[in-house]
Structures are given as structure tokens and as C-alpha cells.
Amino acid sequence: YSPEHLIITNMELDHPDYFKDLSDVLAAFSELAAKLPEHGNLIIWQEEPNRTNIKTKARITTFGLSSEADIRADNINYDNMGCDFDVIVEGQNLGRLSLAVSGRHNILDALAAIALTYRLGLPGDTILEALQNFNGTKRRFERLGTYNGAVIFDDYAHHPTEIQTTLEGARRSYPGRRIRAVFQPHTFSRTEKLLYEFSEAFAEADEVVLAEIFSSAREKKSGYSSPISSAKLADLIKEKGIKAEFFPTLEEISSYLNNTLTEDDLVITLGAGDVYKVGLILVS
Known part of the structure; x- marks a missing residue:
């Protein structure tokens, strides 16, 4: 090229x-x-x-x-x-x-x-x-709707810098909201290599809800295995003084948020996999 x-x-x-x-x-x-x-x-x-x-x-x-x-x-x-x-x-x-x-x-x-x-x-x-006249792109701080007064966003961010920058933007635009970040790490290789950077990326979030790592087609085909897990990342985030939860499935995350959302919340799903489905479930 x-x-x-x-x-x-x-x-x-x-x-x-x-x-x-x-x-x-x-x-x-x-x-x-x-x-x-x-x-x-x-x-x-x-x-x-x-x-x-x-x-x-x-x-x-x-x-x-x-x-x-x-x-x-x-x-x-x-x-x-x-x-x-x-x-x-x-x-x-x-x-x-x-x-x-x-x-x-x-x-x-x-x-x-x-x-x-x-x-x-x-x-x-x-x-x-x-x-x-530019109104944004799909899956880039895309407003999906509201649920019980909470505003729901989705973003494709799956690298530590992208996550940090997106959350900083959310904090500047909605300073009075409780920011609840729902993150689905994308690929075991990226999560393993940048684990520390990921644990540092959520400083602007009030809570981080983690889904299981979304493996790439290449990793599935090669049988790639890693000792790293979303549960481990949740523990590292907790060490930074930020509330963090891990749920194995998107259905469990949706249920948890459905039962705990308040009108002052801002929920943002983050990741390159199918984590956006959580937001769609909430607004529907």
C-alpha cells in the first residue's frame, strides 16, 4: 500500500x-x-x-x-x-x-x-x-438509549488507551453521572500482553463490570491458551480502589445491571466483541 x-x-x-x-x-x-x-x-x-x-x-x-x-x-x-x-x-x-x-x-x-x-x-x-454536520459513527460512544433514567452508550474501544480516552470523554460530558463501564476484553494475547495497562485504564469509571475474554478466530483455530482471565483483571482493578465485578456471561451482566441501575447512572459497554448486546437488552 x-x-x-x-x-x-x-x-x-x-x-x-x-x-x-x-x-x-x-x-x-x-x-x-x-x-x-x-x-x-x-x-x-x-x-x-x-x-x-x-x-x-x-x-x-x-x-x-x-x-x-x-x-x-x-x-x-x-x-x-x-x-x-x-x-x-x-x-x-x-x-x-x-x-x-x-x-x-x-x-x-x-x-x-x-x-x-x-x-x-x-x-x-x-x-x-x-x-x-458529523453526528458520529456506529460503536463510537454511540448513545443507544435510556433505561430507568440511566443513559446507555456503546463503544468499540478494546485497547487501554482507547478505553481511558473514551471514559475521560464520558466524564467530561456527564460529570454528575455514576459511570459504569462494562468491558469485554478482546483476545487473550492482547489481554495478557497489556494486562497492567488495562488495569490502569479505568480511572474515570466508578464501577467496572467484566465479561469473559472474547477470543479471536485465530486463537480458537490455533488452540491458544493463557493463564489470564477477566476475573484476574477484575482483581487488579479492585486493587486500584475501583469497584469491579466479573460475570461469565452477558446475560448475567444484563441481569445485574437491570437490578442495580439508577437514574444517575451512565452505562457504557466497551469492546470489539459482542458486549454491545448488553446495552441493547437494557434499552429494549
Whole structure:
């Protein structure tokens, strides 16, 4: 694959069944960036720790919340309808953008999109108008509905950083709610490799409800076995002072939440498997 333009949001170890370590991941990104033509664009997150390790012939533009970023956000405001902020392009205020999605990660994604489209020559007002009409994507902090006053969300997050970022966004948008995260770890290899990082990812949750690990087709086919379990992860989360429960089945989780939900709760299902079914059961 040889792209003409490339956006790099962040670079972390994931898919440990393929990449052996972070250096292996960085090598893959470097190989891809090296393929960019001179007339192309590399859009990269300013605060990425390994940003300067990526070399390319293309023009480099940074985005982020740092004052050093070429494209950045300023005067950020969050609420339960989304967020709004000033878009600063190379020191000039392009305008104020209101997004129908919330969270720091969505702001960064918007800035990345602004950076590339701006470099491609689109007018600023056209870019902002298009983003203001964006209502989010399925399984990304997707509001499923309400149940007994509790609001139910679903998100595809299955990496520690994704989980942390999603929960931070939920906390900013709904500061008065009790956040109950329902997490289904995805693959034994990822859970084993990043177990400590997963245990640290739920700082913004008031309670974590864990489902059994969702094994990949590759793991099932190879007979992959691991000493790691969701029950073990629940114990590690408890050690952080956060309430954590483990239930072997999604039906048991749905029943537990059905019996304990209050009108001040925010439930968010997290994972790349079928954990979203819990939210669908509750709102139905």
C-alpha cells in the first residue's frame, strides 16, 4: 500500500499476535511514511512521543492541543451534547467548531481531518461546516438509549488507551453521572500482553463490570491458551480502589445491571466483541 497522504494519530503496541513490541510497530509506521511522495502530506499528532522517529519526503503538518502544533484547538468547552472549540491554523483563528461528539479524542480526530483538508486547499468555512454536520459513527460512544433514567452508550474501544480516552470523554460530558463501564476484553494475547495497562485504564469509571475474554478466530483455530482471565483483571482493578465485578456471561451482566441501575447512572459497554448486546437488552 502506497498512500499519497497519511494521518498518524498515535503509535502504540497493539495486535501482539502480529507485532512483537513497540519497535516493531514503529518500524511499520516508518515504512509506510517513507512511501509518501514529495507532493504528499504527513499529518501527525504533535504530542506523539515517537513523532520525530518518523521520516518522510512529504510535507509534515502537526495537530494537537499543544501550542506547538500547526493545527490546534483552543478554548475548549464540553457538555452532554458534544463539544466546541476555536480552530487555530498556524496562529490564525479559522473559526469556532461545534461537534456533536465529545471527548478529547474526537477533537484530535477533527483537527487531523482539518489539517489534511486544509493542506489540500479546501476553504476553512467548508471544512468547519462539514465537521459540524458529523453526528458520529456506529460503536463510537454511540448513545443507544435510556433505561430507568440511566443513559446507555456503546463503544468499540478494546485497547487501554482507547478505553481511558473514551471514559475521560464520558466524564467530561456527564460529570454528575455514576459511570459504569462494562468491558469485554478482546483476545487473550492482547489481554495478557497489556494486562497492567488495562488495569490502569479505568480511572474515570466508578464501577467496572467484566465479561469473559472474547477470543479471536485465530486463537480458537490455533488452540491458544493463557493463564489470564477477566476475573484476574477484575482483581487488579479492585486493587486500584475501583469497584469491579466479573460475570461469565452477558446475560448475567444484563441481569445485574437491570437490578442495580439508577437514574444517575451512565452505562457504557466497551469492546470489539459482542458486549454491545448488553446495552441493547437494557434499552429494549
